[in-house]
């Protein structure tokens with residue numbers, strides 16, 4: 777269900793406080809705000825484990841994150857790669873977002889359906905290729921419109937310092953994605 781706004785929602789798929797992917801999202805936020813864009817950090821860490829038994833009444837934390845998503849025209853996902861896959865907690869959130877807003881709702885009556893999505897991953901030498909592939913397939917299966925993706929292979933200096941900025945090309949990568957987003 778799409779609501780027309782110009783807000784860009786940033787969704788970090790890591791629960792780690794100093795997450796490299798969170799650092800990328802923070803930088804993207806600053807860069808977007810410098811261009812006068814409205815940005816929302818999507819807050820999902822309270823979302824419970826999905827069960828079809830718990831869908832209705834919808835848990836408050838799920839309602840809140842769905843409202844945040846529906847208030848955005850684009851969702852920009854910053855995802856870690858776990859064994860080539862989407863981390864479990866993040867996949868759980870996406871399962872909630874893929875489900876009907878009301879009992880008996882059709883495939884299109886979800887928070888995710890029809891919404892644009894951009895994907896970024898920071899990780900090891902493969903630059904998140906596995907998770908980007910899987911996230912693209914998942915988002916398409918949820919009826920989302922994948923507008924682009926990019927992966928960052930973190931440098932040894934970043935791994936050693938927990939600082940994403942010690943990898944060359946970070947700003948340039950995000951700048952390219954922002955051009956696509958705003959284009």
Ligand SMILES: Cc1cc2nc3c(=O)[nH]c(=O)nc-3n(C[C@H](O)[C@H](O)[C@H](O)COP(=O)(O)O)c2cc1C
Pocket residue numbers: 790791792794795796797798855856857858859860861898899900901902903904
């Ligand atoms: C369960 C697990 C599996 C991982 N698998 C991969 C992997 O397949 N490829 C990779 O590049 N890094 C892998 N890593 C390392 C992550 O890239 C690293 O932990 C990174 O810090 C996660 O992103 P974050 O900093 O945004 O939380 C894995 C880490 C964990 C905890």
